């Protein structure tokens with residue numbers, strides 16, 4: 331509320347509406363999976379970057395599809411199919427709002443970020459990349475924003491170019507700019523690194539890429555849940571996200587693409603639902619987005635993803651972000667105070683991820699020991715082997731945050747790491 | 756869940772100070788092992804005279820379980836015949852996976868019996884068996900350029 335509005339409200343005798351306070355204890359009650367013990371200890375879930383837990387609203391939405399609105403979509407006139415179709419398209423509108431696309435037709439449902447990137451690489455990439463063209467990525471990408479480009483480069487003769495990361499895990503704009511040439515056709519970058527938590531300077535990267543005549547795909551798998559996105563303000567051409575990292579079900583995600591591009595692109599897969607008419611001589615494709623949605627999709631998953639977005643909207647995305655930012659700062663402090671712990675990835679702009687190594691123990695041993703204390707973290711290369719190589723390590727231990735985490739969770743991690751010291755120190 | 760069952764003294768000791776952490780000179784067999792899940796890597800070399808393993812050593816990096824398994828394995832097989840080593844592998848495998856093989860003989864296993872607790876930790880079984888799979892590959896004389904993977 332602006333000061334003027336507040337004044338007006340006060341003058342009218344009404345209490346100004348307070349911004350919704352973020353009550354983490356109430357939020358926690360929405361996530362039934364938190365209410366359990368593992369190895370006899372209360373669960374401390376610090377692996378939301380791998381997949382986030384699901385609120386009851388999402389579970390209910392999925393159950394509702396299978397127990398009531400169980401029908402295929404876009405295919406029948408019967409009521410159940412109408413309800414399923416309405417739920418599915420309502421989810422499309424929820425995603426549109428969430429990423430602030432201009433039109434719901436620019437939202438394609440996918441299995442997740444991986445499929446979204448593969449769709450662009452195979453559909454747009456095969457149609458547009460030529461021998462000698464360049465695809466520019468960065469050194470902190472997840473394998474799913476590397477391998478699809480390697481595949482299409484192999485098919486077309488284009489080259490993969492990589493902008494390096496700094497010792498702190500940042501991507502510098504100069505390093506991207508220095509690799510933009512007149513042969514760069516597309517720049518594919520993460521919004522947030524899953525291995526390091528780095529937030530990339532997307533807006534200037536996108537502007538520089540467009541100035542160089544290249545398109546930009548943003549891997550929003552980690553960005554969507556922790557930073558949010560406005561694709562119109564960013565100006566990116568494609569944006570891929572995964573519902574399951576956004577507190578929705580696994581197996582459902584979305585790809586935003588600018589309409590003009592989507593209309594030009596050939597279909598990704600052929601089948602039912604993506605056609606206008608089929609004869610053995612010729613098939614006319616459906617309009618976007620249906621052109622890219624061949625076959626029966628993950629209807630319940632998509633509807634669950636829509637419910638997850640509505641849950642986040644009701645909660646207040648910004649309040650959740652502030653809560654996570656405070657926790658990250660606290661977690662950084664706690665880890666740095668433990669002797670022999672080294673945090674990997676110290677970008678100034680960083681969210682939700684604490685990747686670390688310990689002198690005394692290998693990440694895999696850390697994972698087992700903290701698991702025995704009820705603390706779930708991930709260990710390994712996090713599908714970002716080039717990042718591990720960059721820091722000359724095989725693996726890290728990674729604690730990652732969700733909106734339900736608390737300072738007590740961080741304290742539990744700290745105590746568990748002290749156990750690691752005792753055992754291996 | 757008792758972590759001391761997993762991290763027995765023998766394992767902590769060998770994990771921290773692996774024995775035979777060097778390549779034998781000369782050597783005539785090599786195996787490479789890689790666990791893509793956690794990044795554990797080992798290279799194992801041995802000298803085979805007839806069917807006796809006269810010397811063996813390894814290099815690599817990984818978690819305490821994988822390093823200790825490689826270290827204790829080299830101690831256990833040095834001076835043994837190939838047939839003995841494969842027999843030990845079978846016993847060790849049953850010990851850590853409970854795969855229904857013949858009841859492992861703790862006397863035969865000796866120090867290797869310290870890995871009995873691994874079976875309680877399914878995610879760690881591959882760490883314990885990586886070195887042994889690598890040994891098997893080296894003895895079979897498979898193409899050493901294709902590392903064995905524990906998956």
Ligand SMILES: Cc1ncc(COP(=O)(O)O)c(C=O)c1O
Pocket residue numbers: 379380441442443444445472474475520522523524549551552572574713
């Ligand atoms: C940065 C990043 N990109 C892409 C992906 C792939 O997402 P998904 O496995 O949901 O397709 C992930 C998830 O692990 C990720 O963290």
